[in-house]
Amino acid sequence: MIGSTEARTTNSMPYPKKTSETIEQVAKKFYAKSQFAATALAAFGTPSLSFCSILAIELASLLMTLVRKGIIEARTYHIVYAFSLFIMFPCLVATIHSGDELAEMAAFRGLTACALAVDLRLTYGFSKYITWAISIVGGYFLVDMLCPVMGVTVFKWFFAWPGMMWSAADTLRSFYNVKDKSWSNEGAAQQAETEKKADMDPQPAGDEGHATKEEVAKGSFPYVTPSLG
Incomplete structure (x- = not known):
């Protein structure tokens, strides 16, 4: 829905029922970055x-329509959608190593525009209009200024590849941190549950009929030996 912050693609995506809120946030960030890349490459990239x-x-x-109609599950939605985003990477690698300078320059413009958009939108919170206005113009002119000075090969290995690797590493690090945190929380919950059960368990059968010192002190009374005389 145009203008809606809740019904747009990344926010209205269905997730499996047991998915934690933290994992949802990490997935949404990954999808948002991928959509920035898709938009930038659609504007600047090769056909x-x-x-x-x-x-x-x-x-x-x-996919969202199929999920809402019950034809596929939410898990299938994310698998197929993530794969459709991933196929841009090998296509991008093939383009920047194609030997066609015009195609490589187009890919560089898209990558630069994407990097600017992600930083402006996700890090600094600029509006989407300002973000894309700066990113489109900046992506075009930055590449046109830097590539003639340093050369396409230098830009490829010292700007394009490090940028792509950093983006991939950032996503993997986010997922790893969430997974590690979930394991820690699960371990703490299991330990708390074990301690709770131990407190609620009755005394062992062998201890039945044996009063503790406290019980003797509270409930006993002086015993007087009967006199026979």
Whole structure:
């Protein structure tokens, strides 16, 4: 829904019932970054990059419709959608190593625009209009200024590849931190449950009929030996 912060794609995505809120936030961040890349590559990329980008964007709507109609599960939605986003990566790698300088420059512009958009939108919270206005213009002119000075090869290995690797590492680190945190929480919950059960368990059968010192002190009374005389 246009203008809605709740019904837009990343916020209205269905998730499996047992998915924690933290994992949802990490997944949404990954999807948001991927959508920035798809939009930037659709604007600047080669026809193949633009097609892959639009494929993921359009496929999301179709998958959501299938989930709402009960045809597929939420888990299937995320698997297929994540794969449709991933196929942009090998296509992007093939483009920047194609040897076609024009195609490589187009990919560099898309990557630069994506990096600017992610930083402006997710880190600094700029509006989407300001974000894309700066990113589109900046992505175009930064590449056109830097590539002639340092060369396409240098830009490829010292800017494009490090940027892609950093983005992938950031996503993996986020998922790892969430997984490690969930394991810690699960271990703490199991320990608390074990301690609770131990406190509620009755005394062992062998101890039945044996009063404790406290019980003797509270409930006993002086015993007087009967006199026979």
